[in-house]
Amino acid sequence: xxxxxxxxxQLIRVPSVVGAEHSFFMFIKRELEELGVEVEYYxxxxxxxxxxxxxxxxxxxxxxxxxxCTGHNEFQYAAFIAKNKAxxxxxxxxxxxxxxxxxxxxxxxxxxxxxxxxxxxxxxVIKEAFLCERRNNIIFKVEGFDFLLPGTPxxxxxKLEIKEEFISAQLDNVLLVAIMIYMYHLxxxxxxxxxxxxxxxxxxxxxxxxxxxxxxxxxxxxxLDTSPYSSLEEILNLDVILRNRDANATFKSPLKQKIKxxxxxxxxxxxxxDAYLKNKMASSGLQGSxxxxxLGRIISATKGKIQGATLxxxxxxxxxxxxxxxxxxxxxxxxxxxxxxxx
Numbered sequence: 001x002x003x004x005x006x007x008x009x010q011l012i013r014v015p016s017v018v019g020a021e022h023s024f025f026m027f028i029k030r031e032l033e034e035l036g037v038e039v040e041y042y043x044x045x046x047x048x049x050x051x052x053x054x055x056x057x058x059x060x061x062x063x064x065x066x067x068x069c070t071g072h073n074e075f076q077y078a079a080f081i082a083k084n085k086a087x088x089x090x091x092x093x094x095x096x097x098x099x100x101x102x103x104x105x106x107x108x109x110x111x112x113x114x115x116x117x118x119x120x121x122x123x124x125v126i127k128e129a130f131l132c133e134r135r136n137n138i139i140f141k142v143e144g145f146d147f148l149l150p151g152t153p154x155x156x157x158x159k160l161e162i163k164e165e166f167i168s169a170q171l172d173n174v175l176l177v178a179i180m181i182y183m184y185h186l187x188x189x190x191x192x193x194x195x196x197x198x199x200x201x202x203x204x205x206x207x208x209x210x211x212x213x214x215x216x217x218x219x220x221x222x223x224l225d226t227s228p229y230s231s232l233e234e235i236l237n238l239d240v241i242l243r244n245r246d247a248n249a250t251f252k253s254p255l256k257q258k259i260k261x262x263x264x265x266x267x268x269x270x271x272x273x274d275a276y277l278k279n280k281m282a283s284s285g286l287q288g289s290x291x292x293x294x295l296g297r298i299i300s301a302t303k304g305k306i307q308g309a310t311l312x313x314x315x316x317x318x319x320x321x322x323x324x325x326x327x328x329x330x331x332x333x334x335x336x337x338x339x340x341x342x343x
Contacts (some may be wrong), residue, residue, distance in 0.1 A: 001331070003185055004178060004179070005160070005162070007178045008167075008178040009160045011174050012158050012159060012169050012170070012174055013158070013159065014027045014118065015066070015111060015118065015153065015155030016064050016155070016174070017065070017066030017067070017068070017153035017154065017155050018063040018064065018079045018196075018197055018198075018199040018200050019063070019081070019197055019200065020078075020113075021196045021197075022116055023114075023115075023116070023118025024062055024118070025041065025046045025194065025196075026118070027118075028046055028062065028177065028181065029041065029046060032048045032181065035181075035185065037049065037050055038050075042206070042209070043206060044195060044197060044202065044203065044206025044209075045195050045196065045203075045206040045207055045210055046062070046193075046194040047191060047192070047194075047210060048180075048184070048192040048193075048194075050184065050189030050190055050191070052189040052190060053190060054190070054191070055189055055341065056188065056189075056190025056191060056220075056222070057190065057191050057193070057218050057222065057308075058180055058183070058190065058191070058193070058222045058337070058341075059192070059193035059194075059195060059221065059222070059223045059224065059294065060179075060180055060193070060194060060224045061173045061194075061195045061198030061199070061294065062173070062174075062177055062194040062195060062196060062198075063195075063196055063197055063198055063200075063203075064155070064156075064170050064173070065077070065078065065079060065156075065170070065172075066078045066110070066153055066155045066156060067142070067153075068081050068151065068152070068153055068154065069112075069149065069150050069151065070150055072146070073145070073146050074139070075141075075145070076137045076138065076139060076140070077137055077138040078154075078199075078200075079199040080136070080137045080138075081137070104320055105129040105138075106127065107125060107127075108126045108157075108321065109124070109125055109156075109157040110142060110154045110155065110156055110157060111124075111156075111157055112124065112145060112153070113152075113153060113154075113155065114152075115152070121148070122147075123144060123157070124142040124143055124144035124154070125142065126143075127141045127142065127143050128141040129141075142154070156321045157321075158170050158321050162327075165327050165328065166324050167324070167325055167326075167327060167330070168322050169322075170319075171226055171315055171323040171324075171325055172225070172315070172319065172323055173224075173225055173226060175226060175313060176224035176226070179330070179334060179337070180192045180224065182334065183338075183342075186334075186338060186342055187342045188342060189341075190341055193207055193210065195294065198294060204294045204298050207298060208306070211306060217302070217305045217306050218307070219253050219307040219308065220253055220254060220307075220308060220309075221306055221307070221308030221309075222308055222309055222310070223293060223294050223295040223308060223309075223310045223311075224310075224311055224312070224333070225293070225294075225310065225313075226313050226314075226315045226318070226323065227273055227312035227313065227314050227315065228315060228316070228318030229315065229316055232324075234314070234316075235314040235315065235316055235324075235326060235329070236326065238269050238270065238271060238329070239263075239268040239269045239314075239326075239328055239329050239332040240259075240263060240268055240269075240311060240312065240329060240332050240336065241271065241273050241310075241311075241312035241314050242259060242260065242263075242270055242272050242273070242309070242311065242312075243273050243274050243309075243310045243312075244256075244275065245274050245296070246274065246290055246292055246293045246310075247289050247290045247292050247296065248292060248293075248296035248297050248299070248300040249297075249299035249304075251299065251307065251308065252307055253307045253308045253309045255308060255309035255340075256309045259309060259311060259336055259340070262335070262339045262340070263332075263336065266332070266335055266336075268335075268336075273312070274291075277289075277290050278290070293310055295308050295309070295310055311333060311336060311337075313325050313329045313330065314326075
């Protein structure tokens with residue numbers, strides 16, 4: 001696993017704010033090409049192709065949360081700017097979580113970078129973060145960035161921390177990007193998709209466009225991501241997270257049963273996130289969302305012509321630089337992918 005953690009450490013240091021992922025894509029491109037993987041780059045999606053491209057279709061989003069400069073000494077949460085406020089209905093799990101997040105950002109170090117080249121522009125510190133009801137976004141006060149121009153992305157300063165059985169960083173979703181690159185080290189020869197702007201709800205369009213471009217479809221698209229939980233106790237009792245569905249569609253893919261069989265065979269602890277959320281809503285009496293995924297949106301948009309499954313790593317500290325996962329979960333996902341794709 002040393003190679004895997006080396007890949008992850010490097011990836012975490014490369015900023016990839018939602019809407020400004022280009023320099024991160026270039027880093028992934030180099031890593032894949034070094035391994036002899038053919039790489040194609042389209043609007044919003046970087047595609048890696050092994051020697052047997054149709055033997056697997058695995059996707060992970062490449063963007064992470066950050067800020068964007070929107071005026072002189074004015075900084076807003078990048079995901080809400082990138083989605084053009086169009087999807088801000090207030091009912092998504094991530095939006096509800098945001099309302100509780102503002103205090104977590106204070107005193108965080110951030111770095112500004114050129115969106116195209118990735119060139120480092122300087123270091124700042126978040127001094128205040130508050131939810132502006134008028135603009136329905138988080139507004140940040142950042143010390144040290146009065147020279148920045150509107151449109152400049154600002155990433156959280158981040159590095160991987162490994163403590164005993166846990167890893168911490170802004171893991172969503174660089175952790176799964178690292179796993180996908182590592183799979184090529186292990187001999188994966190299928191196709192990989194690295195998508196942009198997932199945190200702004202756009203990535204599914206870029207991925208779907210790729211399938212349409214080549215008139216392709218599959219019932220075994222596997223989407224990898226992290227999945228948020230509120231306590232360490234919960235994630236200690238879970239190795240991997242599966243889903244029957246999300247808010248948009250039901251997942252009907254042979255992959256679902258294959259993954260479940262491997263989890264049972266390897267004595268992995270798992271549950272279905274949609275069932276967990278339904279139970280939580282029933283016991284609290286509060287109506288909430290089953291969550292939205294890249295996959296659910298694609299299934300819904302193609303009326304089931306493209307189908308698949310999700311495989312997620314449970315984490316706590318969602319959307320912060322201290323997002324934490326267990327090493328056992330990482331090992332479990334790699335084991336499942338190895339069983340599925342490397343014979």
